[in-house]
Amino acid sequence: MNIIREVLKELVGMFLADARLTLATLFLVAVVAALVGVWRVGPLVGGGILVLGCLAILVEAASREARRVSRQ
Amino acid sequence: MDPIAWSVAAPAVGSAFLASLVEAVEAFTIVLAVATLRGWRPAACGAAGALGVLGVLIAGLGPLLDRVPLHPLQLAIGVLLLLLGMGWLRKAILRAAGVIPLHDEAAIFASETGQLADSARHQPTSLDWIAGLTAFKAVLLEGLEVVFIVIAVGAGRGLLWPAGVGALAACLAILAIGVAVRKPLAKVPENTLKFGIGVMLSAFGVFWTGEGLGINWPGQDFALGAFAVLFLSVGIAAASMLRRPAAEAIQ
Numbered sequence: 001m002n003i004i005r006e007v008l009k010e011l012v013g014m015f016l017a018d019a020r021l022t023l024a025t026l027f028l029v030a031v032v033a034a035l036v037g038v039w040r041v042g043p044l045v046g047g048g049i050l051v052l053g054c055l056a057i058l059v060e061a062a063s064r065e066a067r068r069v070s071r072q
Numbered sequence: 073m074d075p076i077a078w079s080v081a082a083p084a085v086g087s088a089f090l091a092s093l094v095e096a097v098e099a100f101t102i103v104l105a106v107a108t109l110r111g112w113r114p115a116a117c118g119a120a121g122a123l124g125v126l127g128v129l130i131a132g133l134g135p136l137l138d139r140v141p142l143h144p145l146q147l148a149i150g151v152l153l154l155l156l157g158m159g160w161l162r163k164a165i166l167r168a169a170g171v172i173p174l175h176d177e178a179a180i181f182a183s184e185t186g187q188l189a190d191s192a193r194h195q196p197t198s199l200d201w202i203a204g205l206t207a208f209k210a211v212l213l214e215g216l217e218v219v220f221i222v223i224a225v226g227a228g229r230g231l232l233w234p235a236g237v238g239a240l241a242a243c244l245a246i247l248a249i250g251v252a253v254r255k256p257l258a259k260v261p262e263n264t265l266k267f268g269i270g271v272m273l274s275a276f277g278v279f280w281t282g283e284g285l286g287i288n289w290p291g292q293d294f295a296l297g298a299f300a301v302l303f304l305s306v307g308i309a310a311a312s313m314l315r316r317p318a319a320e321a322i323q
Contacts, residue, residue, distance in 0.1 A: 043288050054278055
């Protein structure tokens with residue numbers, strides 16, 4: 001049972017290492033899905049928001065962790 | 073295979089190969105610690121047991137993937153790849169910037185050997201069992217990541233077999249080198265590899281997520297290369313921006 005628990009923990013950890021990064025990414029995908037599916041924005045606009053949003057989330061997550069470590 | 077197919081096949085096989093290289097190095101360190109302390113038998117039995125479980129998982133999940141419609145599959149895999157890839161890239165940026173320490177195989181080997189030796193003092197009769205379980209767990213946990221990455225980069229375009237061969241080649245290469253040197257493979261530039269894998273997984277994540285949402289990327293498959301260049305450039309810039317002075321990083 002201990003092994004199963006560790007395997008599940010590892011699997012969850014693969015995708016939830018940083019909860020805010022995970023939530024922000026899921027929110028971004030939902031926004032792009034709504035823009036493309038409901039408001040019918042063009043692929044360049046929807047795709048551009050997805051790419052730039054991911055890059056922004058990545059930089060914010062790394063900067064936030066660096067600030068947290070430097071405060072310790 | 074036509075040139076367009078190669079533009080996705082090459083990054084898919086390359087990502088599977090590099091990711092498997094890193095995971096195989098990490099699993100090998102622990103299997104080696106087990107073998108050093110208790111001999112190759114419990115280490116090999118534990119590793120073989122884990123490979124068997126992974127094989128059953130692949131055989132069970134593989135046919136199920138064929139039944140999932142392409143767009144929902146691309147979206148689900150794309151989002152998971154984004155989460156995994158950006159997680160790896162974030163950590164690689166922080167390591168490259170000196171914010172968090174680099175992964176140290178020699179230190180992990182010493183710690184794992186120490187823990188096993190400690191278990192030997194408390195439960196001497198069941199040590200082979202504990203050693204085998206340790207090897208089993210290490211290969212299973214690292215192997216699960218390899219299986220996911222192979223499925224994720226391969227399933228969207230029917231590239232499961234090439235990606236799987238790439239992963240297997242990496243595991244066999246690490247096994248051959250590891251058995252020859254019989255030391256933790258501490259000289260493998262793990263963070264550089266993880267940086268590259270994070271870039272590729274994130275690029276695949278954006279690509280599949282977009283396709284799953286019905287976005288036709290300009291340049292089609294070649295957009296994948298453009299995403300990789302973007303993630304790499306932003307990752308390098310972020311690492312450089314966050315780099316701490318050497319003295320501060322050492323403390």
